[in-house]
Amino acid sequence: MTTATRTAPGADSPGRPRTAAAAPPRRRFRTRALIPWGFVGPFLALFTLCFFLPILYALYQSFIQIRRYGLFGEEGRETVFTGFDNYARALGQEAFVDSVGRVLLFGVVQVPVMLGLALVLALLLESASATWPGFFRALYFMPYGVPGVVASLLWGFLYVPGLSPILDVAGLVGLEPDLLGPNSVLWSIANIITWLFIGYNMLILIAQLKTIPSELYESARIDGAGPLQTAWHIQLPLIRPALVLTTVFSIIGTLQLFAEPQILAAFTVNIDSAYTPNMAAYRSAFTDNDYNVAAAQSVLVALTAFVLSFGFLWLVNRKDRQR
Amino acid sequence: MTTTDVKKGDAAPARRRPGGATGASTRSRILVTAILAVAAVYFLVPVYWVFVAATKTTSDLFDSFGFGLGEEFVLFTNISEVLTYNGGIFWRWTLNSLLYSVLGALLATLLAAAAGYALAKYDFRGRELVFGLVLGGVLVPAAATALPLYLLFSQIGLANTYWAVLLPSLISPFGLYLCRIYADASVPDSVIESARLEGAGEGRVFFTLGLRMMAPALVTVFLFQMVGIWNNYFLPLVMLADEGLYPITLGLVTWQSYQGRDIEMYMRVVTGSMLSVIPLIIAIVVLQRYWRGGMTAGAVKG
Structure with missing residues (x-):
């Protein structure tokens, strides 16, 4: 993303608009300066409406409360600024705090497992030993096209005793796993997410694997490196950017968990209505009708996503510098 | 097909990427293929199950072995039951899903293309600010904006309308990112300049040259956005109250919530689920080439 090499279209001198404005065809430049905004404008307008304003609005809502007077608010109501009171109330909900802890635990286990499997499949599909890589690649990616809702319905049927053929098969060998138990259900959700997104992450990793120049493989081969050594010393370091990218996306996705547990x-009775932070926020908004606490919870989810994503990026970069 | 593949692999080891030192030994080939096949079974199990289950009667669903056929084969009865139940509302949901995802993805791609093209090809004040803001938008969980967006939309009377789902679907920060990178790499300044010299306006340059040269990236943006919208659940759930506006995902969940009261509902949920995965599975498998194409561009530059 270099900006220095780009020249301003139409203007004789490259560089900032201010220098260009001093150039002779002044009026022409004025209208020219508006042209890029004509292209960016529609996107930006909708982005403002659907991203920027909601975030500002959530921030605003999270700092106010609406006081109603009278039994049904018929004696008037007022909006009061309450500082961090909504945040205190959000964090005061034990269920909300639990839900944050739950998705963090989920992420710590599920993200490495999913990305590890995606990496293994990507390396295998790109290895010389793979048969029909195109076929398998398409097949692994297929679940990405299945809506999370539908995937959860399907896996749900496969988890329920009495319906599940998987449990029937397990019963034949004497196993009676409770896939929907109070402790196991979190990992049954993890399985759904893993099933949905392995192929997607694998595709991103494969895309970067394909950019490794073949000379590198050639010289590794001449040095006598086997497939494992090649993977460890050449492929892994070179696809680090893709691994970092998929990790950040996965962290954000984990914090948003909603459809699958819902x-x-x-x-099962082991998933309550505030099982994940998003479910808790949804409950605050639509069951408790407390938009202000819901807004505070949404802001907290977004902040956690930011802190974790940037924390991870910072960690990765620091390691890079130490090298 | 297998034999020719093996032979080619032996003759020219560089044809397919690295891994094995010289081609690949038969043993590692068998081992790797076995692992790949096991993984394939994992990915196929739920899909296979739903296709089998959709052929059963309600009692077979509960009584027969899940991976085998039931006593009766009633797939077509089930399908027509899904399509006619409640005045054929499943059709309506399908059309809604198509409207949201196809129209939404088309417009989203156009918007992202125009903005990405401008960010790549014009030098203007605020360019990096716009890009940075939008990329920051990628990091904000979409579900975190859905609630406040609902509050906002209900104040301007947009909640519970087609617009409530369509408008937010038109924004693809990932699409903008990909379009900018792609336009940077594949739309040469010289081509734009010579089109200008021939008297083409800026809009025409974009629509006739820019769009065409960015086509591979646009296909990728379109596909990702379409799948994203098709699979979306939280936004329509928050925005819509009227069943007639529901996409398939939300409709199926509504049916699922009736399961406790009406056992016949199970078959409708199962068959509806089956019908809803067919179009996107076809799209993914058939259009596989394009998913790869654009993502490589992103990975190379990103």
């Missing part, structure tokens, strides 16, 4: 909740 659908599975219909199959």
